[in-house]
Amino acid sequence: MTKYENVKKKIVNSITSGHYQSGDKLPTESVLMKQYGVSRYTIRRAMGELENEHYIYKIQGGGMYVDDWQANRQKTVNNKMIGIVTTHLADYIFPSIINGIDRAISNKGYSVLLSNTHNDHAQERQSLQRMLESNIAGLILEPTQSALPNPNVDLYRQIEQSKVPALFINAHYDDLQIPYIQLNDRHIEYQLVKRLFERGHKSILGVFQVDDLQGVERMRGFMDAYAQHPEFSYLSDVIMYQSVDDMAKIFKKTAHRLKDDSHPTAIVCYNDQLAIQIMDVVRSVGLKIPEDVSIVGFDDYLLSKYVTPSLTTAVHPKNRMGMDAGRMILSMIDGQKAAPIVYDAEIIERDSVATIKKNK
Amino acid sequence: MTKYENVKKKIVNSITSGHYQSGDKLPTESVLMKQYGVSRYTIRRAMGELENEHYIYKIQGGGMYVDDWQANRQKTVNNKMIGIVTTHLADYIFPSIINGIDRAISNKGYSVLLSNTHNDHAQERQSLQRMLESNIAGLILEPTQSALPNPNVDLYRQIEQSKVPALFINAHYDDLQIPYIQLNDRHIEYQLVKRLFERGHKSILGVFQVDDLQGVERMRGFMDAYAQHPEFSYLSDVIMYQSVDDMAKIFKKTAHRLKDDSHPTAIVCYNDQLAIQIMDVVRSVGLKIPEDVSIVGFDDYLLSKYVTPSLTTAVHPKNRMGMDAGRMILSMIDGQKAAPIVYDAEIIERDSVATIKKNK
């Protein structure tokens, strides 16, 4: 420990302990020289560094004063930013989530730094690197193609070990010690499909995006429901796709299934966005919704209430998830531990599901 | 200019000019002393500051070397961020605009730093201050309550004079030398109302939000159309409101107008968001759309196609505006001048407008 470091430490202590209050005039250099028994060089070096670190400020001829260090401490360059990395930025359910985050953090003086991955690992890598370079106070992440092996685990590990608090939304990686907020996708989808069984459906087609964990979990829920009806299991049918696939082919495949005489009486879709498109596919092969085919979505997208027929779906608590994420990240910035949150959300029955008559 | 500043400047020059390349070993302190004819103190002071600024790095006993300054220069903290300050963040047309901006800038390595004002001047002040403190490369601004005197002009002036490029979207202040991208609200609204006249409407109610310039301009366009039909001018009627007003009162006022026997045959609304609410008001007094009352909106909101009856409106080129704004701010960062862009957008006729029969 050098002399100037020693002096510096003692003076920082006097400031942080409150012995010198913000705005107080500090002793002059010559007084400090005597006080610490060192030369002017040593005092000047110590005080110079304290000035750089915004603990004090100096006025030539005037003296040295304690700076507003409590505010300036974190303000090297304003870092009251929460980074958000999502697969999409301004489509579908994401505006509501981001809005929720903003509502939770903006009144505490934080802003949001947004970056989206377009569900692509290369872009996710760029986004994460950019976030790590930016002087952010916290990080809210939605994993990209979360069901596939992630080539960016090295960055996630880096985040995990860094002092920047982070949390996942919508999905999470089990092997990372990062808290998460997400839906109980599996159980919610199970409930959706169970209701279809209760309304007499036996042959149900599932269409799921399987490169993210939500999709995989929802498909599991679909399977779970069938597992309770082993007598119909041979009627279950699933179409799986990935976000990079050409959707036209998926719709073609779906249409082909519907043209069969013994076509499914219901289609369970990965999410509402897909469901709305599938509705067009159903109509394109001359079938009526819900008379011939019932449709179920997931997420309760804004439009789902307005399409005809209005879409039966499960609520994604978008705004609430955003607010919870914002609050959680703030508490983590304050040094608290965060426990995961899992929503068991509500189902909204609308007009896209019909009851199958027994005598049919 | 002090000696150490002088020495510092000359050495920075040798580095930026390429005389010393990144990684090169610099002369020793004693050589520099002779070279510049100054004491060791002066050399050490100069080189110490250059080290802090990441131009060079030192190794005790080893020597001084040129740092990777080209990368580190801009990376004091990563500043590849575009600040966006809008009245709303994730509602209505804003996701599309932000999406457009993101599409334009993300492939150049930029991220978006978002902050919204909730259409409140105090929050606008906070947002602008936060942006000025954050190390951003450019700023995209939507004025808050742009038709009212703005208490934050001081900050806008500061932005105008700073080296950070800025531009306005949706509206602009004439007395600031800041480029803008917006709609020709007045002329577009004029065309909307003109079409109502062409379809036989004579008594048209306008409902406009008048604390932002878009609303004021749209109202002017409404007036312009009536000015061409002086014979009906006594039938024109306008309800004005501000964003802080209690909308329930505005709807009550609107309902009151509709209850009159000689009620207007059409309502022209500030935007689609309002129009969709007004549609409920119309129905609540027992009138049918469009048979009894036609409705016209503005902005072509996502939902406008799906409400029943679907809403006649004018296109707000949201995504295009975002992309243009992104491209413009990037070209300004490159040092180019930017010329304002004004869109003369298209009108979409849907089912919320009826033709008035002549014999009526």
Place this chain on the structure above:
DNA sequence: ATGGATTTGTACGTATGTATC
């Protein structure tokens, strides 16, 4: 308002410590 005292800023010379080559 003015000049002298005080206080910080710049600058030089010297001596010694410590890491590198």
Place this chain on the structure above:
DNA sequence: TGATACATACGTACAAATCCA
């Protein structure tokens, strides 16, 4: 191991800004 090169430290001198009688 010795020479080299940066780091720490002290003393001194004068300049420039501020303060106060």
